[in-house]
Amino acid sequence: MEFSRQKLPFFFFFVLLLVTTEMGGMVMVAEARHCESQSHRFKGMCVRGSNCANVCQTEGFPDGLCKTEGIHRRCFCRKFC
Numbered sequence: 001m002e003f004s005r006q007k008l009p010f011f012f013f014f015v016l017l018l019v020t021t022e023m024g025g026m027v028m029v030a031e032a033r034h035c036e037s038q039s040h041r042f043k044g045m046c047v048r049g050s051n052c053a054n055v056c057q058t059e060g061f062p063d064g065l066c067k068t069e070g071i072h073r074r075c076f077c078r079k080f081c
Contacts, residue, residue: 032081033080034080035079036077036078037061037077039056039074039075041058041059046074052065052075056075059077061077063078064076065078
């Protein structure tokens, strides 16, 4: 009897965990796609993403990031499609 009393809290915790995960149900999340375009105003090698993002904002994009193309690091501007 003592052995089962020791396991009783773990059993209730496990059941509670199962019940709470089932109550959440399935949530479908749709992620927006990002469209990318190489920056026309960024000059030089893209080292810092923040510099790229600032230049992209002057081009009308909300964000920008540095990407490697071959051996070159270039600035690509991003927006939601």
